Amino acid sequence: MARILLGVTGGIAAYKACTLVRLLVRAGHDVYPILTAGAERFVSAETFFALARRAQSDDPYQHLEHADLLVVAPLTANTLARLAHGLADDLLTEAALAHDGPLLVAPAMNVRMWEHAATRANAETLRARGAVFVGPEDGELAEGEVGVGRMAEPEQIALAIEALLAGSGKERPLRGRRVLVSAGGTREPLDTVRFVGNRSSGRMGVALAEEARRRGAEVTLLAANLAVQAPAGVTVVETPTAADLEREALARADADVIVMTAAVADYRPARPEAEKRPKGAAPWTVRLEPTSDVLAALGAGRRPNQVLVGFAADGAESGLDRARQKRSAKSADIFVFNDVSRSDIGFDSLENEVVLLSNGGERHVPKAAKSEIAATVLDEVERILSEQ
Ligand SMILES: Cc1cc2nc3c(=O)[nH]c(=O)nc-3n(C[C@H](O)[C@H](O)[C@H](O)COP(=O)(O)O)c2cc1C
Incomplete structure (x- = not known):
């Protein structure tokens, strides 16, 4: 079992991240969801916290949560750019900067956004830093266009997560203790x-x-x-x-x-007295x-x-x-x-x-x-x- 920070950003595919949480929780992982404001236009944080079986935290240091893995699925063009440039302007990007473990991302966006030179450069920057990309896939996109930009299916992302955790050796060092x-x-x-x-x-x-x-x-x-x-x-x-x-x-x-x-x-x-001691002047x-x-x-x-x-x-x-x-x-x-x-x-x-x-x-x-x-x-x- 691993502790996974799951960033969800503002694309239509955000609803598919619910399935990803379920798969990860079922596999025994401890999932800590972080939704961007953009994501909350599509899905509610409450759904994610309920699926992750945890209460929404009021801890002011949520971005310092220790985790074995940071996953961002779906990853928008916007958050890809923010991650590539090290911005820290919301909880997810703050957490990403504070995170010292592996990063796995599942981009999802319109094909023209994905193919834009700026996005290409940002993806390259993240890859060069060791981020693992799952997808995007070729197929029909939410807005009706066809091309590369669909988020990989949650099952495929979950498999990539298991492979990454197994390889990182960070998993379960106290197993059996x-x-x-x-x-x-x-x-x-x-x-x-x-x-x-x-x-x-x-x-x-x-x-x-x-x-x-x-x-x-x-x-x-x-x-x-x-x-x-x-x-x-x-x-x-x-x-x-x-x-x-x-x-x-x-x-x-x-x-x-x-x-x-x-x-x-x-x-x-x-x-100790066997009954409540009555109030008295003595x-x-x-x-x-x-x-x-x-x-x-x-x-x-x-x-x-x-x-x-x-x-x-x-x-x-x-x-x-x-x-x-x-x-x-x-x-x-x-x-x-x-x-x-x-x-x-x-x-x-x-x-x-x-x-x-x-x-x-x-x-x-x-x-x-x-x-x-x-x-x-x-x-x-x-x-x-x-x-x-
Ligand atoms: C209906 C709708 C669908 C969108 N889908 C995507 C998407 O799939 N990928 C993407 O990169 N941006 C998408 N956007 C744009 C993002 O929501 C926008 O860039 C937002 O600022 C992203 O913020 P975030 O990265 O902090 O979540 C969409 C916007 C709208 C209105």
Whole structure:
């Protein structure tokens, strides 16, 4: 299964791209549709998102979505020109500039547009950069003329996509691996309605689960009060409290890769009240007791050839030092440190900036979308797995 960005541009053939989405989803791919304003004159984005089985995103960084392949079908003369010249004036062309993988295009246009010297030159520019062209075909065009310009049939485009993915070797490097990811923040009850919690939204863990599944892993997500939707195609186990998370994690401690991103409470109310405590004038003193350290327990019982990843959310000053100590104390292969004293990254934000500590050394990963940070962490996991 691969993650495919599917650009749809403003030609009559846009309706055929619906069939292409269905074929790709049926083949198990994760399709992320991006329609130009021109395309939306012919088809609705809603149809594409429904066929791709995903909600329309309100993420301001959609153009930074990490993908194995960018497909544009149909490709208009206009967008062909924009791609050839590196314009970035809408979501699709921004995504194309940010995309560092293969590009496959299926042009569709009037024969005279296709044969125009400007279009020929633009197609040559894209080809020279390695873009794969499928079609256009010779035949009757929408406006009644006959000539080269018809979009290739969706089945033919889907076959070309499979061939390209198989050749790119980017497909499913974690196939056959069981990956356990924890995400979110636990809530420790004070009484039946109140709790002690933290601000973790679960975005980082969800991005990791999604990326691991995209790489072919069998993923279980331990979900602690997620503020975001869990990705499709992963097994979700609800773990609202530290005790739930510990129990479910230890029950799955034989996974090939364990990534603990959830912010698990370090302390919980020692005696949660059995009913909602009525409001009163007197102060309420709560005694907190330490919870057990799930990562340390997983590290102590780890099996050979397992990769264990911990996350440390801490302040910048001494946090990095503490993360270094934790990595060795908890027998983790990778520790990902992020500075939660900053408000622009980390807890509850769309981006993160981390330091990756592993046996390969320490690497600062600059601020990026959490999907990209997830890809970097899993690249490191794959490197360690390949050394075993
Ligand atoms: C009815 C109709 C059909 C069109 N079909 C095509 C087409 O098949 N290929 C093409 O290159 N342009 C076609 N166009 C022109 C594009 O819609 C126009 O160039 C638009 O600016 C493309 O924007 P986009 O590339 O951002 O989607 C068509 C326009 C109309 C009104």
